[in-house]
Amino acid sequence: MIKIGLTHQGCSNERLFREERLEPVHVKRPAMPPLEEFISCLEAIWDSRVLTNCGPFHEQFERELAEFLGVEHLALFCNGTIGLVTALQALRVAGEVITTPYSFVATTHALLWNGLTPVFVDIDPVTFSIDPKKIEEAITPRTTSILPVHTYGIPCDFEAIQRIADIYGLKVIYDAAHAFGVRDSGGSILRHGDLSVLSFHATKVFHTFEGGAIICPDAKTKQRIDYLKNFGFADEVTVVAPGINGKMNEFQAAYGVVALKHYGTWHASCSAVSHRYRELLTGVSGIRLLNVPEKLEWNYAYFPILVEDGYPLTRDDLYYKLRREGIHARRYFYPLISEFPMYRGFESAKLEHLPRAYEVSRKVLCLPMFAELPIDVVESICRLIAEG
Ligand SMILES: *Cc1c(COP(=O)(O)O)cnc(C)c1O
DSSP: OOOOOOOOTTOOOHHHHSSOOOOOEESOOOOOOOHHHHHHHHHHHHHHOOOSSSOHHHHHHHHHHHHHHTOSEEEEESOHHHHHHHHHHHTTOOSEEEEOSSSOTHHHHHHHTTTOEEEEOOBOTTTOSBOGGGTGGGOOTTEEEEEOBOGGGOOOOHHHHHHHHHHHTOEEEEEOTTOTTOEETTEEGGGSSSEEEEEOOTTSSSOSSSOEEEEESSHHHHHHHHHHTBTTEEETTEEOSOOOBOOOOHHHHHHHHHHHHHHHHHHHHHHHHHHHHHHHHTTOTTEEEOOOOTTOBOOOOOEEEEEOTTSSSOHHHHHHHHHHTTEEOBOTTOSOGGGSTTTTTSGGGOGGGOHHHHHHHHHEEEEOOOTTOOHHHHHHHHHHHHHO
16 A cells, blocks of 8 residues: 555644545545635625625636636636536537547536437547547538537647538537646637636636636627526526526635635646656556647646556556555546447447547546645556556
8 A cells, every 4th residue: 555645735624734644545636725715705705695696706706717717708607517508508509419428428418408419429549539530420410519528638629620610500619627727829728619618626627616617709608608507687687598507606706716826836736746657657568648739738637548458457457456555546538428328329329430439448547636646656656557
């Protein structure tokens, strides 16, 4: 068993400070700011009694987050899944939506909750995101949109996707749940497509316990999304759509304001963890690492490895070996979404149409990756992997 002394930065709970705790290492451990900083926000909320419905912290977080991300317009949400459901409503998406089987189930659950038909297309073996070359042959007269995922925060081939969307008159909604803070040479990758949806779930690189946001191109679209996330209310007596309750509350928003100030520090730690993994795992026979484009400002959200045929153990053998040592790596994404009972009846869900996604799902293992992961634990994990 690998012994880990995890430090609890800024946590005033005395129990957690006792020397070192020996505990398993999970794939994610949420970064948290010093509790005192959040308590002063709680005091303000207690005084104002504004708990939700787009109060002052909501307004502040929305503004500061847009600035931080380098986008013009965004609407905060209670979580990413409701953000996805609402994004599809906002664009009045209908019929068939082309998407990826290699993602978290929320991506396509959002389609079923809107009565839409997912059409699965295989992934690119390098980016692990939807393969644009396969999109055209999946288009039918009922196709209205494409729902790609920036898997692990690596941008999709957005130029190729947009080209197809423009030719066929399709909308593009990005599930950008992994893409917080990612920038390419043109700026935030959240600028792509018609809408992008973020998640601030506790397991993501930036979190508000639960939370999410839709990034949209103009104030008019944001207005419509803001109506939709508040039951469709445009004013006290006017309801313009069958909206949902998707509002982020003041506690989440206040936490977001505080956490955003610390994101730079956490990002630097994640970068150090990721680089150490890369140094130690490069050249280990049978282990393939994620391809990160050189000029990308990435967020180090995940550290996936592919356990290839040249490795002495199978992926699952390695997964269980690490577990026995207290290292809880995760098989993200396995099984494929298209293998679950509510999807496998669709023609496009047949595994013979999705050979690359199938192969990656059987080889992938996401190693622990979070800001407070000690470098010596990274080294121990790499030793275990290298010895086979
Ligand atoms: C986390 C995640 C979601 C869902 O976000 P929640 O905020 O947990 O509802 C959607 N899609 C992907 C790819 C995710 O990883």
